[in-house]
Amino acid sequence: xxxxxxxFEAFGGMDSNPTQALIGALKNxxxxxxxxxxVEGLLLPVSFSEVFTLFQEKVESFNPDVILSFGLASxxxxxxxxxxxxxxxxxxxxxxxxxRPMHQKISPEGPLSFSxxxxxxxxxxxxxxxxxxxxxSQSAGEYVCxxxxxxxxxxxxxTFRLCGFIHVPSENIIPIxxxxxxxxxxxxxxxx
Numbered sequence: 001x002x003x004x005x006x007x008f009e010a011f012g013g014m015d016s017n018p019t020q021a022l023i024g025a026l027k028n029x030x031x032x033x034x035x036x037x038x039v040e041g042l043l044l045p046v047s048f049s050e051v052f053t054l055f056q057e058k059v060e061s062f063n064p065d066v067i068l069s070f071g072l073a074s075x076x077x078x079x080x081x082x083x084x085x086x087x088x089x090x091x092x093x094x095x096x097x098x099x100r101p102m103h104q105k106i107s108p109e110g111p112l113s114f115s116x117x118x119x120x121x122x123x124x125x126x127x128x129x130x131x132x133x134x135x136x137s138q139s140a141g142e143y144v145c146x147x148x149x150x151x152x153x154x155x156x157x158x159t160f161r162l163c164g165f166i167h168v169p170s171e172n173i174i175p176i177x178x179x180x181x182x183x184x185x186x187x188x189x190x191x192x
Contacts, residue, residue, distance in 0.1 A: 003039045003187060004064035006055065008071055008144070011046035012093050018168055019070040021176045022183060031180050033187040040064075046096040046144050048089070052151045059155075066162045066190055067152060068118075068183075071145035073167040078133035079174065079182060081120045082140040082165040085150035086113045090142040106150045114153030118164035119190075126189040132174070132182055140165055162190070 005026055007019030025031050026041035033039050042058045044051050059067070073080065087106050094100040120136055127134040140146040149165040156163050166186075168179060 001037050001066070001192065002062060002064045003033075003037055003066045003068065003190070004042060004058060004062055005039060005183070006042045006044050006067070006069045006148075008044050008046050009096065011096050011144075014074075016171070017072050018171050018174070018176055018179055019072055021171075022070060022179055025176070025180045026183075031187070032184045034191040036191060037187060039187065044148070048091075048095050048099055048101060048144060048147055049097065051144055051148050055148060055152070056155065064161065066118075067156075067164070068186065069145075069148060069152065069163075069165045071140075071148075071165065071167050072170070073141070073145075074170045076167060076169045077173055078135050078169060079127060080135055080137035080167040081116070081118070081124055082137050082149060082167060083116055083120060084113050084138055085116075085140060085146055085153050085165070086142065087111065087150060088142050089147060092143065095144055106147055107154060110150075110154060114150060114157070116153070116164035117156070117162050119162070120164070123186055123189055126185050127182060130181070130185050132178075132185075137167065140167065
C-alpha cells in the first residue's frame with residue numbers, strides 16, 4: 001500500500017508551517033507507520049500556478065493508493081477533516097508568488113464541488129479516541145489548499161484512490177510532536 005502525504009511551505013508572512021515540519025518528520029523517519037506501507041512526503045509551494053503541476057508529477061511517478069494532503073489553518077482550534085472541495089478561488093492574501101486571484105472558478109466547466117473519498121468518520125473517531133481535538137469541516141477555504149483539494153478530487157474521480165484534505169491548527173494548539181502522532185494514527189487506521 002502506497003501513501004502520498006503532502007504539506008505546504010510557509011506562507012502569508014509566517015516563519016513556519018507545521019505541515020512543512022510534518023513532511024520533514026516523515027522524511028527523517030520520525031512518524032511510525034505500518035510496515036506494509038510505503039509512505040512518501042511531498043512539500044508543495046503555496047502557488048496557484050505551480051502546486052498542482054508538482055503534485056500531479058509526484059502522483060504519476062509514485063502511483064499512490066492513498067493521498068493525504070495537509071494544510072495550515074491558523075485560525076482553527078482543531079484538526080479539521082475536510083469533507084468538500086469547492087470550485088471557487090477567492091484568495092484573501094496573495095500566494096507566495098504574489099498572485100491573488102479573486103472570484104474565479106477552478107474549473108470553468110467543472111462541478112460545484114467534490115467530496116473527500118477518505119473514511120472521515122473512522123478517522124475522526126480514531127483521532128478523538130487518541131485525545132485529539134478533531135472535527136469535520138465543510139469548508140477548505142478558497143485559497144491554495146482548496147485549489148489543490150479540488151484538482152486532486154477532479155483528477156481522481158475514475159480511480160480507486162482514497163484522497164482528501166486535512167487542515168491542522170497552529171503549533172501552539174497542536175505541537176509538532178503531537179501532529180506526528182496524529183499522522184501515525186491516521187496511517188495506522190488506513191492500513192488495509
